[in-house]
Amino acid sequence: MFDVVVIGAGHAGCEAAAASARSGARTALLSFQPQDAGQMSCNPSIGGVGKGHLVRELDVFDGLMARAADAAAIHRRMLNRSKGPAVWGPRVQADRALYRQAIEKLLADQAIERITGEAIALTIDADAVTGVQLADGTALSARAVVIATGTFLDARIFIGEESSAAGRAGERASLRLAQQVRELGLAARRLKTGTPPRLDGRTIDWAGLEEQPSDREVWAFSAHPDRLPGAPQLRCAITRTTSRTHDIIRAAEGRSPLYSGVIEGRGPRYCPSIEDKVRRFGDRDGHQIFLEPEGLGDPLVYPNGISTSMPRDVQQAFVRSIPGLERAEIVRLGYAVEYEHVDPRRLGSDLQTRALAGLFLAGQINGTTGYEEAAAQGLVAGLNAARFAGGTAPILFDRASSYIGVMIDDLTLQGVTEPYRMMTARAEFRLHLRADNAVTRLGEDALASGALSRARADAIGKHLEARSDPSFASTEEGEADAMYAPYIDRQRREWSAVERSRAVRIPHNFDFRSLAGLSAEMAERLETARPETLDQASRIPGITPAALTALYVGTARAAA
Numbered sequence: 001m002f003d004v005v006v007i008g009a010g011h012a013g014c015e016a017a018a019a020s021a022r023s024g025a026r027t028a029l030l031s032f033q034p035q036d037a038g039q040m041s042c043n044p045s046i047g048g049v050g051k052g053h054l055v056r057e058l059d060v061f062d063g064l065m066a067r068a069a070d071a072a073a074i075h076r077r078m079l080n081r082s083k084g085p086a087v088w089g090p091r092v093q094a095d096r097a098l099y100r101q102a103i104e105k106l107l108a109d110q111a112i113e114r115i116t117g118e119a120i121a122l123t124i125d126a127d128a129v130t131g132v133q134l135a136d137g138t139a140l141s142a143r144a145v146v147i148a149t150g151t152f153l154d155a156r157i158f159i160g161e162e163s164s165a166a167g168r169a170g171e172r173a174s175l176r177l178a179q180q181v182r183e184l185g186l187a188a189r190r191l192k193t194g195t196p197p198r199l200d201g202r203t204i205d206w207a208g209l210e211e212q213p214s215d216r217e218v219w220a221f222s223a224h225p226d227r228l229p230g231a232p233q234l235r236c237a238i239t240r241t242t243s244r245t246h247d248i249i250r251a252a253e254g255r256s257p258l259y260s261g262v263i264e265g266r267g268p269r270y271c272p273s274i275e276d277k278v279r280r281f282g283d284r285d286g287h288q289i290f291l292e293p294e295g296l297g298d299p300l301v302y303p304n305g306i307s308t309s310m311p312r313d314v315q316q317a318f319v320r321s322i323p324g325l326e327r328a329e330i331v332r333l334g335y336a337v338e339y340e341h342v343d344p345r346r347l348g349s350d351l352q353t354r355a356l357a358g359l360f361l362a363g364q365i366n367g368t369t370g371y372e373e374a375a376a377q378g379l380v381a382g383l384n385a386a387r388f389a390g391g392t393a394p395i396l397f398d399r400a401s402s403y404i405g406v407m408i409d410d411l412t413l414q415g416v417t418e419p420y421r422m423m424t425a426r427a428e429f430r431l432h433l434r435a436d437n438a439v440t441r442l443g444e445d446a447l448a449s450g451a452l453s454r455a456r457a458d459a460i461g462k463h464l465e466a467r468s469d470p471s472f473a474s475t476e477e478g479e480a481d482a483m484y485a486p487y488i489d490r491q492r493r494e495w496s497a498v499e500r501s502r503a504v505r506i507p508h509n510f511d512f513r514s515l516a517g518l519s520a521e522m523a524e525r526l527e528t529a530r531p532e533t534l535d536q537a538s539r540i541p542g543i544t545p546a547a548l549t550a551l552y553v554g555t556a557r558a559a560a
Contacts, residue, residue, distance in 0.1 A: 002028045003389035004382070005132050005142040007119045007177070009037040011065065011371045012363030012378035013148035014103055018064055019382030020146075021110040022451040025389050028113045028140060030132065032171065038068065038103030040371065041151075041168050042195045043302050044096045044294050047221065049079050049089030050422040051372040053403045056090070056438035058372075058379055059222045060446045062456045064106045065375045066221035072098035074234045074296055075214045085480045086431045087424050090221060095231065095295040115140070120176040128357040135176075143389035144358040146381045147177075150374070151193060151364050154178035155339040158257040160311025169335065178340050184356065188343035191419050192258075192265035193369055194273050194307040197315050197334040199325070201293060201301040209237040209324045212290070223439050224459045234293050237324070240286035241274070241306070244321040249278045252314040257336060263309075265338040268369045268419040273336070274306040274318070289322065300331060309336035341367045344411035345529050350384035350394035351377060351408070354530060360385045367416035368407070376404045383451055395449055400429050401441050413529050413536055429491055431484045436477050439463045502535035506555050517550035526551070 004020040006013050009031035017029040031037065046069040047055050059066035072094035079089035107114075118135040122145060131141040152167030152174040165173045181187050214233035256275050257263045267273065272280070277287050289305040303325075308315060312333055319325050344366040346353055351366075353359045362381035363374035384394045397405035406427045411420060424430045433441065443460040446452055452460070472478045512518065512526040522543060531537040534555070538548055 002026050002113075002140060002142040004028070004144045004146065004385045005030060005140050006146040006148060006382070007132065008148035008150060008152070008363070010039065010041075010148060010150040010363060010374060012150065012374035012381070013146070014038065014107060015058065015063055015065065015375045015378030016146045016148055016360075016362055016382030016385070017112050018107060018110050019061070019379050019451055020386040021112050022062060022453070023383060023386035023390075023449070025386035026113075027111070027386075028115050028142070029107070030115045030117060030119055030134075030140070032116070032118060034114065034116055035100070037107060038100035039168075040094065040096050040099060042193075043292065043304055044094045044099065045091060045292065046094055046371060047089060047091035048372075049087060050403065050424045050426070051370060052079075052088075052090040052221075053424070053433060053435045053438070054372040054376045054407070054422055055221055056223070056435050057402050057404050057442055058376055060438050060442040060460070061379055061383070061449065062446070062452045063375065063379055064103060065372070067106060067225060068099050068102035069094055070220045070222055070225050071102040072096075072231065074231050074293065075236055076219065076233070077212075077215055078217075078219065084483070085436055085476075086434050086484065088435055090219065090435055092221070093234070093236065093292050096298065097295055098231065118174070118176075121180050122359065124356065127355070129359045142358075144360060144385040146360045146362055146378075146385050147181075147365060148362045148374070148378060148381070149174050149177070149365050151337045151339040153181065153340040153365055155337055158263060158309045158336045158338065159333055160255055160257065160309070160314070163257070163262065167337065167339065169332065181340070181342065186342040186346055186353065186355075186361075187340055188367070188415075189341070190265035190338050191341050191367060191416075192263055192267040192336055192338045193364075193419060194267065194309055194336040195334055196274075196303050196306045196308060197319060197330045198294070198332040199291075199301045199303055199319070200329040200331050201299045203327050203329040204291065204301060205324045205326065206237055209239050209291070212236040212238055223463070224456060232296060234296070236293070237291040239289050239291065239322055239324045241289065241318075242321055242323070243285055245286075245318045246278045246282070248314065248318040248321055249275055249310070252310060253279070255311050255314065257309050263336060263338050266418045267336075268421055270421050270423070271307070271369070274308050275310065291324075306334070308334040310334070339364070341365055341416075343415055345413065345415045347412050349396045349408055349412060349532060350388075351381040352384060352388065352394075358385075358388055360388075364419075366411055367420055368411070369419035369421050373407060373420065373422055376407060380404065380408060383449060386451075395445070399427070401433070403427060403433055406433075409536070409539075413531060413540055415529075431491065432488050434480060436480060440467065440477070502533065502538060504534045504552065504555055504559075506532060506534065506537070506551070507558055508532070510555070510558065512551075515550055515554045517553075518547055522547040
């Protein structure tokens with residue numbers, strides 16, 4: 001009997017399994033093949049604006065991603081350095097092989113049982129999950145299960161007119177589990193993501209391109225790295241599409257699965273394919289492309305900015321119309337992936353499904369995009385699956401103190417209509433939620449979680465203690481605190497006023513449809529989102545002040 005079984009060893013699954021194990025739960029990590037752990041399916045980069053904040057917050061809870069990124073970093077840049085520290089975005093380009101090795105090492109340090117196989121069904125008894133059935137007939141008993149299948153749930157890959165069932169190039173999709181997810185009423189719709197063609201860097205004319213060097217300053221993602229990053233730093237380069245590029249893509253638009261009606265799913269608005277860019281921004285004479293190396297001993301280059309699912313001949317033609325890529329060889333074609341996702345409004349703030357006790361969901365299955373968003377959800381699901389198995393109260397993240405809280409709140413209340421990507425603009429309190437003060441914001445919560453190593457707990461304790469020393473005000477974090485203090489104080493006063501009137505909790509079984517003074521439309525919106533507090537209810541799209549008033553009166557009567 002396992003306490004927790006995690007299905008999928010992507011970024012969400014690895015973090016979930018590690019968090020569960022650190023919590024003392026007997027944990028199993030299940031994947032199609034052993035080498036799945038730590039795979040970077042798309043761009044081998046970690047962080048960015050908003051995303052880098054998530055990685056720093058993960059690190060406070062002893063997560064894996066920050067340390068693995070530090071170990072594998074071959075190019076680092078602090079984005080938005082010319083702006084205020086609240087929107088600085090730490091980002092690294094990682095060596096794929098080094099990153100996977102780092103994840104494997106970190107997983108090996110945890111008491112996790114690794115199992116190779118395919119999950120085909122959940123075993124259920126009286127509206128509670130009791131384990132997982134494997135394709136080979138093996139039955140795994142568990143008190144809690146985390147599904148972290150990424151883009152593999154009933155997934156298909158598209159390259160031009162060709163398509164196949166796969167969640168990643170060369171790897172099969174999860175079909176039988178997807179069917180049960182539909183039967184349980186969790187499935188929502190299909191989403192789409194994509195990747196660009198990979199180029200042989202030896203066939204690129206680097207001499208005529210603008211170079212983008214790594215930061216001279218050596219900084220780390222982890223607040224307490226095992227050692228400072230020491231891998232050789234490589235340069236990236238920048239080029240742009242041309243009017244000829246756009247003409248080639250327009251001429252072949254009818255052969256794109258995005259526009260032929262073959263792909264139903266909606267893609268990420270903030271990371272569109274090159275076909276989308278050409279169609280939506282037809283007045284532009286070019287789109288920027290970052291040529292990013294995939295590893296120290298690997299000639300592959302990731303052309304960030306030309307994600308595509310065009311046919312082979314079109315990809316080759318438009319790539320060679322780009323300056324510096326006139327003789328570039330495509331090693332692996334770009335493709336689109338369409339996959340099933342669940343409606344995250346069916347989850348609580350602990351990422352447990354409301355309909356089935358003990359079942360937790362994390363990562364792209366919840367409608368998000370990106371390694372960082374997936375990993376952060378994995379932390380939340382893993383911590384809470386372990387606590388559910390142990391019969392203790394969940395660990396919840398507040399949007400006022402973390403980007404993790406912002407993301408979970410957005411997902412579980414508002415749902416998604418396109419792949420969700422973290423951005424600083426999503427946070428009302430972004431002046432406080434800086435990448436450099438994650439330990440200060442979340443240190444006490446991390447210590448209370450009981451899921452930290454002794455070394456990490458000691459380091460957090462020392463940091464929190466150091467803040468009371470006058471010398472802290474000469475540190476970078478202290479100076480930023482002072483700069484933002486007047487604005488943060490004003491935000492806190494405003495937030496306190498909101499809390500006084502909206503911190504009232506709503507019973508989990510509250511019948512919104514029977515509430516007097518509430519329209520059928522408002523009741524339906526509330527029933528779908530199932531907010532846990534009046535504050536959450538106030539942020540559901542379309543909820544009116546009158547509906548909030550009726551809800552406040554109704555919850556007060558219910559509590560009386």
